[in-house]
Structures are given as C-alpha cells and as structure tokens.
Amino acid sequence: MxxxxxxxxxxxxxxxxxxxxxxxxxxxxxxxxxxxxxxxxxxxxxxSALMTSGIEIAPDSLEYRLVQRGYARYLEEAPALGLPMRKVGALTLAWSDEQCAILEEEFERVRALGHQDFYRLESAEIYSRWPNFGPGIRMALWAPEEGIADPxxxxxxxxxxxxxxxxxxxxxxxxxxxxxxxxxxxxxxxxxxxxxxxxxxxxxxxxxxxxxxxxxxxxxxMRPRRGQYLVLDKAARAIHDVIAMPTPTPKGRGILISPTIFGNVIVGPTAEDVDDRDDRATTVDGIKLLKEAMATMVPGLTAIPVNTAYAGMRPATNxxxxxxxxxxxxxxxxxxxxxxxxxxxxxxxxxxxxxxxVPHVFDVRPKGSLSPVSVPDLSEPSNRLLKNGERSGADPAYAEMLCHCECISVGEVRDALASPVPPQTIKGLKRRTRAMFGRCQGFYCGARVQAMFDERSKP
Amino acid sequence: MKAAIGNPRVLIVGAGPAGLAAAAELARSGVSDVLIIDRDDSPGGLPRFCHHPGFGLEYARWPYSGPAFAKKMLGQLQDTPVRISMGTTLLSIENGPVCEVIGPEFGHAQLEPQVVIVATGIREANRGNRVVPGVRPAQGILTTGLLQQLVHRNVSLPSYLRRLVVVGTEHVSFSAILTARHAGIRVVALIGADERVQSYSAAGWLARALGINIHLRSEIVSIAGTSERVEAVRVRKDRVTRDIACDGVLFSAGWIPETVALANGPMLIDAMTKGPIVDQAMRTSIPGVFAAGNVLRGVETSGFAALEGKRAGAMAAMAVAGKIPSGQARETRKMAQSRVPQHWDHSLPEPLELSDRWRPARFRDAYERQT
The missing domain is CATH 3.50.50.60 (FAD/NAD(P)-binding domain)
Structure with missing residues (x-):
C-alpha cells in the first residue's frame, strides 16, 4: 500500500x-x-518530567533558546489541553567549598543573563524552609519557576x-x-x-x-545514556515537595529528588553510558547509588516505601x-x-x-478552524473524583473504581480504550489512565484491567 | 460530593473474611442497619481466588477451599438485613466518623454511620516495592494475588509462560504453586531467605515431590531477559550467584496492610505493622471506628481474620448499644518528622478494662488454665 x-x-x-x-x-x-x-x-x-525554564543550560546553545520557548509555550497551551503543571521550584545544593564556588559563579552568570527570579540561599534559610534536608548543606540556588508536569x-x-x-x-x-x-x-x-x-x-x-x-x-x-529512578510512595510528599539536586559536575546534573505531578517523589536519574540503547533494565549498582543519594539529601525519605524503580534512555549524541x-x-x-x-x-x-x-519550503496558510482537544487531568485524584462523582449520575461506570491506589474508574479506562489513539499494549493503557501505576502496582486491579484490555482487543 | 440518603448505623469496609464475620456477628446481636461496602466486583475477599483447601479452619472448624469459605461466610448473611454494596470504594475516614465513598450506588458521597469497621485486608509486596533490579517487561512478573485473579477471571496469560520461579516460602507461596499448576505453568524453583520453609514442612515435602527446587537462605538479585519477557532470575546464596532459567517470576507474601484510604486521614498507623493501631476492643484512634482482620498486620489465616472480625462485630454491637464507649481521640506523641510520616505513631492507646467475656475463647481458655 x-x-x-x-x-x-x-x-x-x-x-x-x-x-x-x-x-x-x-x-x-x-x-x-x-x-x-x-x-x-x-x-x-x-x-524526570521536569518542566524546566532552561536557566541552567549554556546560553550560546540552540537548546537554551528552544527550551525557554518550549517552557513559555507549555505554560500558555497546556491548560487548554487539560495538561497539569506545578511550579514547585528547584534547589541546587552545595556541601563543599568547591561546590559553593561553582554555585556562586553560576548565580552571577544566570543573573547576568537577565534572569531576576533566581536566588542564592544561605544554609539557615534553606533549613528553615525545608527542614527535612540532610545535614551539611552550605548554600543553594533557588529557581522558583521550575516545574513538574505529566510525562x-x-x-x-x-x-x-x-x-x-x-x-x-x-x-x-x-x-x-x-x-x-x-x-x-x-x-x-x-x-x-x-x-x-x-x-x-x-x-x-x-x-x-x-x-x-x-x-x-x-x-x-548516538551515545545513549541510561538513567535509573526510584518512585516513592505518596507519603513521601509530606516530607519533600521541591526539586532538589546537587551542584552539577562536568559529567552532568546529578541525581535529583523531585515530586511528581501525580503526588509521588522520584529519585534519579543515574547517568550511565550504555552500549545497548534498548537496555532499560535497572541495576543493583544503580539502585544503590539512588538510595545513597536519597540518604544524603533527604534522609527521612529512606523510611518511605518504594513503589517501583524504572530506567529511561537519553537520546544523547556526541x-x-x-x-x-x-x-x-x-x-x-x-x-x-x-x-x-x-x-x-x-x-x-x-x-x-x-x-x-513555513513559508520557505511549503508556502502554506494556516487552517481556518481547528478542533480543540483535551486529555484527562491525571494529576490529583481529588479533582478527578469530584468530576467522576458528577458524571456518575448519568453513567455509574465513572463511580466504580478499578485502580484503587490511583482512583481510576471503569469509565475512565473504557474511555481510554475508545480513544482515537487507542492503546495497543497494556503499558499504553497504563500510561493513558495511570491504572496500575500506584503502590500496589496491579496486585488488586491488574487482572480486571487486563481483562478490559483483552476484551477491547478481541476481533 | 453529596450526603448519602439513609446513613447506615454500622458501615463495614471490606467484604472479606473479617468484614463478613463482623457483619454476621452484628446481625446475630440484633443490630439491624448494617451496610458492607467493597470496592471489588464480587464479595468474599482474597479467598475467592484460592481454589484449594485450607481456609476458615479457626473460624468454621473445617479447612474449606477459598471460594467455599467465601460462600459459607456469605451464606451466614442470608436472611439477615445486612446489605452489601459492591463496587463502592472508601476514599477516606475523618473524625465523626465521616466516610467519603464513591461507587455506582452512592456516587461520590459522604456517609455518617454511628460505627465503622475497617476490614480492608492486605496485599503482597510486588517486585517494585521490593526494588528488585533488572528488566521490566509488561507481563511475566507477578504476585500470587495477581496470578490467582488472572486465572480466576479467565484472563489470558502470556503463551510463553511455562516455567515460573516463586519468591517466598510461606503458605501463600504454596498456594501460588497450586494455582500455577492449575494454569499449566510449571514452578521450577522456590526461593526463600530463611533457614527453612516458612509454611508447614509437609508443604515443602510436597513441593520437592513435585520436582520444585527449594533454594533456602537465598535471595533474588535481579531479573534477566529483554524488554518483552523474563528469561532468568539471578539468585544469590552464600555469596554464590547463579541464574535460574524461567519465563516468569512470582513474588509471594511480603504482606502490606491495605491502608490507602487511611493514609491521609487522622487514623494512627502503627510503624511496625503498617496497619491501624487498635486496643483490646478493636477500636482505632478515631472514635467509633474499629478495625479487624489482616489490615492490622500481615499475615494471619483467613480463619483467624474471621475470628477477629467476629470480635470487632461484637464490640461494634456493644458500642451501638452504648455498652462500651466508642473511644476517644487521643493526643499522640509525634515522631521525629524527618524519620517517618506524622501519622505513624508508636504510642499505645489507653488500656480499656474489658470483662473476660469479650476475650476470644482460645485466649480465655489459656488464661483460665494458667490461673
């Protein structure tokens, strides 16, 4: 064809x-x-699902310009698409003299670029606002505009x-x-x-x-670089609700600890150059590294149950x-x-x-009218529950919860299966609805979700 | 959210062995307005999915199969005014007690019963919770509960899944072996961290007779394979690691009380058991709210959970009749904030004097023999 x-x-x-x-x-x-x-x-x-304003990127790069523009457009266009975003702010932390020196320099550099909403915090100020950080932090850079979104x-x-x-x-x-x-x-x-x-x-x-x-x-x-993450239970957000990362090194940004838009906390990524670009396995060493980072930065998090671990692959080049x-x-x-x-x-x-x-290669006009589109906001269960409650009068399927950890109803899973871009795999359904993404990872709902998926896939 | 029409006098959360036994006891005590809610599509709890004997022994003096025990428990409620609302999920409990629920019957509503019994049970720790490294295919990494539900609900398993490694040596691990065999899956190895099998020794003998290698004092290090499927598990024993070829891994036991609806509320959760803190009368830290069954800790048998439910039912009936106080909110000692969430608390509730009549028979007998 x-x-x-x-x-x-x-x-x-x-x-x-x-x-x-x-x-x-x-x-x-x-x-x-x-x-x-x-x-x-x-x-x-x-x-990491960070919606970054790009201030940490080298200003002479294309990346700097496009990330700034991407961030601005996201703020503008995401609400109409139903996409949630939270400006939680990012802290870059320094423990040693060397790190402090790097941050001082970074602070001057970013301020000189004209970013005024960027601050330098002393130790006492950091601990008074975020008392759960581990000891020894000397200073931090605070970028309040940094956000998180739904990946x-x-x-x-x-x-x-x-x-x-x-x-x-x-x-x-x-x-x-x-x-x-x-x-x-x-x-x-x-x-x-x-x-x-x-x-x-x-x-x-x-x-x-x-x-x-x-x-x-x-x-x-291609120089694929793997990043492993831990996902902590939602109880973690009571302890930690800000993007926190160590002072960057020439090797990269380091392991950050960040809330997710869904209310969990993630720890990661590691940065490992791998030969096999499909090797998205987590490793013993990687997870050890993440746990160490967590114990140093926010020791209270080590008492929180882990929901799961995952790994991603950055499509980096030389x-x-x-x-x-x-x-x-x-x-x-x-x-x-x-x-x-x-x-x-x-x-x-x-x-x-x-x-x-446009117009250099294709000299075309914009379309006269567009059909607006929005996706379900999966960020806060409470918002979704209210909406499901309202809809359930007409259709009780919205009140029958399928995934109990994340509060996803039978109706929502059914809608995702009927999407104009329907999921082809169970993981695709999981990403569209968050069913099975919670703490039980499908112990309770896995069989029913699979049954609904199989039912749809039948010829 | 709306206020529900017709608040029940007693709301039981969970239609498993503990919840159903509590309801039966309340009915027996003449409490008329009892509602059981359960978020699943049919009542009976986890035993529903375990098609082999060994359920209900302590409660019903007979080792029923799981579904038969569930049926027996439900049978007890026939001809009683107890109502069961399936597909109704508890979302939170606040002081009052005020219960936020959602379900086809109520919509998103608030229930304000006089007494609540929480009997939400447990789940197993899965691969993610245990942070076992390795590949992460969409299928082939299971828990007992998931496998049993898949088999029970007739959901297709991956066709390549022929050889399974089971992690754990508790009763439930052997339950998983039976279910796997029923589904035509061969269990090739059992991996346990302890010196000996944690279930009956006979279970171990039986497993060995079925040709299952039992690796004791061993731990699973990682899962090998591709992004599509599991190919082997790496197991370590005495610093020696080796790979066991398989198509799937099943994580059994590692019990975690199901407290998702309690996590953000005022109910005190025990840092040790991860379940609600209760006193001798099964009262939690929220006045009017009782808890029973395996939500209190992992794990006791279904028969024990039912006995506990029965006791909570009796206590709830007394509370309804005003014979015992339904409890009072306690000041709690706060844990260091950075260590554990605030609602985890080690402090014990105020003791309550109870007549011997309300101690379960097996404890009362032992007590009497001693004195």
Missing amino acids: TSDFDIVVIGAGVVGTAIARDLSRFKLKVALLEARPDFGDESSKGN FSTPYAYVLDAVTNGVEFRHSWPVQSVDRLQNGWALHSADRNVVRARLVINASGLRADIVEALAGYNDFE YSDYRIIPRFDHDWLTVAGIRSTGFSGALGIAEHVIGLI
Whole structure:
C-alpha cells in the first residue's frame, strides 16, 4: 500500500508528536510514523518530567533558546489541553567549598543573563524552609519557576491534537529502508507498506542515527545514556515537595529528588553510558547509588516505601547541543540529539521546525478552524473524583473504581480504550489512565484491567 | 460530593473474611442497619481466588477451599438485613466518623454511620516495592494475588509462560504453586531467605515431590531477559550467584496492610505493622471506628481474620448499644518528622478494662488454665 504526504515525521516521541501537532495547523498532508506500538514508548516514557525554564543550560546553545520557548509555550497551551503543571521550584545544593564556588559563579552568570527570579540561599534559610534536608548543606540556588508536569499525557495530548486535526498516525511502522525520489522520499516499512513524502522530518530519538544512515547521513553518533529512578510512595510528599539536586559536575546534573505531578517523589536519574540503547533494565549498582543519594539529601525519605524503580534512555549524541539540521535541498530535516530536555523543549523545537519549513519550503496558510482537544487531568485524584462523582449520575461506570491506589474508574479506562489513539499494549493503557501505576502496582486491579484490555482487543 | 440518603448505623469496609464475620456477628446481636461496602466486583475477599483447601479452619472448624469459605461466610448473611454494596470504594475516614465513598450506588458521597469497621485486608509486596533490579517487561512478573485473579477471571496469560520461579516460602507461596499448576505453568524453583520453609514442612515435602527446587537462605538479585519477557532470575546464596532459567517470576507474601484510604486521614498507623493501631476492643484512634482482620498486620489465616472480625462485630454491637464507649481521640506523641510520616505513631492507646467475656475463647481458655 502506498500513500502520499507532504510531510512525514518519523518518531512519535514528545518531540515528534509536538512537531506533528504544530504541522496540523497548516494546510498540509502529514503522517507521523512510529516504530513502536505506541507513541512515547522509548525515551519519552522514562524521564524526570521536569518542566524546566532552561536557566541552567549554556546560553550560546540552540537548546537554551528552544527550551525557554518550549517552557513559555507549555505554560500558555497546556491548560487548554487539560495538561497539569506545578511550579514547585528547584534547589541546587552545595556541601563543599568547591561546590559553593561553582554555585556562586553560576548565580552571577544566570543573573547576568537577565534572569531576576533566581536566588542564592544561605544554609539557615534553606533549613528553615525545608527542614527535612540532610545535614551539611552550605548554600543553594533557588529557581522558583521550575516545574513538574505529566510525562505521559503530554505526548498523548500532542498526538491526539495532531490526529484530531488531520495528521495520520501510524504505529508499529518501523522505517526499514528509504528511496530517494526526484521530489522527496519513499519510506518502506518491514511489512512492505510505502509512504511517499515531499519532506521527511527525522525525529526518531534514540534511533535517529539509524534512520539518518538509511538516507546516507552520518553527522553524529548516538551515545545513549541510561538513567535509573526510584518512585516513592505518596507519603513521601509530606516530607519533600521541591526539586532538589546537587551542584552539577562536568559529567552532568546529578541525581535529583523531585515530586511528581501525580503526588509521588522520584529519585534519579543515574547517568550511565550504555552500549545497548534498548537496555532499560535497572541495576543493583544503580539502585544503590539512588538510595545513597536519597540518604544524603533527604534522609527521612529512606523510611518511605518504594513503589517501583524504572530506567529511561537519553537520546544523547556526541554533541552537547541539539542536532537540528535542515537539508532542504535533499528534502530532509534532522531533529536529533534532544538529549534530556526534550520534554521541556518539545514545543520550542516544534515552533523552530515550523519556522524553518513555513513559508520557505511549503508556502502554506494556516487552517481556518481547528478542533480543540483535551486529555484527562491525571494529576490529583481529588479533582478527578469530584468530576467522576458528577458524571456518575448519568453513567455509574465513572463511580466504580478499578485502580484503587490511583482512583481510576471503569469509565475512565473504557474511555481510554475508545480513544482515537487507542492503546495497543497494556503499558499504553497504563500510561493513558495511570491504572496500575500506584503502590500496589496491579496486585488488586491488574487482572480486571487486563481483562478490559483483552476484551477491547478481541476481533 | 453529596450526603448519602439513609446513613447506615454500622458501615463495614471490606467484604472479606473479617468484614463478613463482623457483619454476621452484628446481625446475630440484633443490630439491624448494617451496610458492607467493597470496592471489588464480587464479595468474599482474597479467598475467592484460592481454589484449594485450607481456609476458615479457626473460624468454621473445617479447612474449606477459598471460594467455599467465601460462600459459607456469605451464606451466614442470608436472611439477615445486612446489605452489601459492591463496587463502592472508601476514599477516606475523618473524625465523626465521616466516610467519603464513591461507587455506582452512592456516587461520590459522604456517609455518617454511628460505627465503622475497617476490614480492608492486605496485599503482597510486588517486585517494585521490593526494588528488585533488572528488566521490566509488561507481563511475566507477578504476585500470587495477581496470578490467582488472572486465572480466576479467565484472563489470558502470556503463551510463553511455562516455567515460573516463586519468591517466598510461606503458605501463600504454596498456594501460588497450586494455582500455577492449575494454569499449566510449571514452578521450577522456590526461593526463600530463611533457614527453612516458612509454611508447614509437609508443604515443602510436597513441593520437592513435585520436582520444585527449594533454594533456602537465598535471595533474588535481579531479573534477566529483554524488554518483552523474563528469561532468568539471578539468585544469590552464600555469596554464590547463579541464574535460574524461567519465563516468569512470582513474588509471594511480603504482606502490606491495605491502608490507602487511611493514609491521609487522622487514623494512627502503627510503624511496625503498617496497619491501624487498635486496643483490646478493636477500636482505632478515631472514635467509633474499629478495625479487624489482616489490615492490622500481615499475615494471619483467613480463619483467624474471621475470628477477629467476629470480635470487632461484637464490640461494634456493644458500642451501638452504648455498652462500651466508642473511644476517644487521643493526643499522640509525634515522631521525629524527618524519620517517618506524622501519622505513624508508636504510642499505645489507653488500656480499656474489658470483662473476660469479650476475650476470644482460645485466649480465655489459656488464661483460665494458667490461673
């Protein structure tokens, strides 16, 4: 089967879905291809879910500019999409003389860039506001604008918006080979489907180099870096409700402890360069490192039950900055190396990409009217319960709880299964609803959720 | 949220052995307006899913199968005015007692019963709670409860799942073996941390006779495989690690009281048991709220939980009749804030003088023999 498009985006991570969403605003025929059975099934599912304003990024980089823009757009556009965001603020902590010196320098640097909402806190001030920090903290930098958001619903909202407004989303569609056409490219899948596109946008994250190589480009190498996390029970939020991280080292930002938008606390990520980009296993050493970090920074958290551990993979390259490379004379645009700020930067990246394409490559007009889209706000069970209570008069399925830990009703799971972008796997259903994401991890509801999923999947 | 029409006099949370036994006792005592709520789709609690004998011995003097015991408990409520509302979830209990519930019958509502009995039971610690490192496929990593529900509800298991390693050597671990066999899954190994099997020795003999290797003084180090499926578990014993090939891992026991609805409320939770603190009359720190069964601690048998439920039912009946005070809110000693959440408290409630009549028979007999 062959179909023709103006633009094909390869990769439905948070970046690919954001680009597809922005493209859906124009009179263009767009397809979004994803190798995995679901969107956001690789790097985008295992991150820290920080919505960062970008102040810690080197100011001469593209990343700095696009993350700032992405953050601003998120604040503006997330509410209409139903996406929650909390500005909890971030603290960068220093224990030693060296660390203090680094932070002093960082403080001057950031202030000089014109960021006024950025503060330097002394030890006494830190402990009076956050008494649960472990001992020995000498100073900290306080960035109150840093936030947290929903890492799963965000790409879901983008892809749903894109699909509702005309983009064709094809999952389980790995690009196996490409042929150069006179005007564009023909992409071939493993099962002999073909799509032709006048422009290809390669946003395939962790596999960007493989897709690049298909078209004959070898400008960068992937250096996948694994990050492991611990998820603590919601009881942890009474002890810790701020993003806290150690002074960065040349190796990276270090292990942070942050609340999640769902009310848990996460500890992570580790930073391990790995050979196998699919090796998202957690390790004995990694978890030991996380527990040590927790015991040093917020010792009270060690008494809180752990819900689970997970690992994500950053799609880093041998370059520190993003690799956004227009090759319009070859009808190809590379959007790669979105290493760890993709979640915050996605909307900025999408805007930048649109700016490159319209009107220079496609001189098209925006669509006259758009269909608005919103996803369920999964952040606070209390809000959802109120809504479910109101809806249950007409449909009692909203009052029958399926996942008791996270308070997800039969009605909500049913709605997710009937979505225009339905889950293809049980993990996809889990990410759309949060069912089985709670402390019991499916002990009570796993069988019923699986039964509902199987029922839907039956031919 | 709305106030529910028709508050019950007694609200029992949980239709497992403890909750059902409490209801039966209340009915026997002539308390008429009793409502049981349970968030699952059918009553009976966890024994429903355990299709093998050994349930209810202490309560009913017979080792019923799980479903048969559940049926017996429900049978006791026939011809009584006790009502059961399935699919109704308790969300919180505040002083009053005021219970926030949601369910098809009530919607999102507040119930204000005179007395509440919390009998919400327990769950097992899963792989995530135990922080066992390794691969994280979507299927093939189970708990006994999950496997038994999947089998009971006729939900498809992954077709490749043929060999299972069971972590734990308690009664429930052997229950898992029986369920796995029923589902056509072979248990290849049992892994226990202790010196000996924590269930009856006969259970160990039986397992060995079935060709199951029992690895004692051993711990699971990690799970190997791919992002799609489990391929082996790495087990350590006396500093020697080895891999056991398998298609799935089942974590059994490691009991955790189910307190999700209590976590943010005023009820005091014991830092040791992780369940509500109760006194001899099964009263929690919230006046009018009793608790019984395995929510108090992991784990006793279903028969013991039912006996405890019966006792809580008797106490609740006395409270309804005004024969005992339903308790009073206690000042609590705060724990160091950075150590544990504030609602975890080690202090013991004020003792209450009770006549021997209200001690369970087995304790009373022992007491009388001594004196």
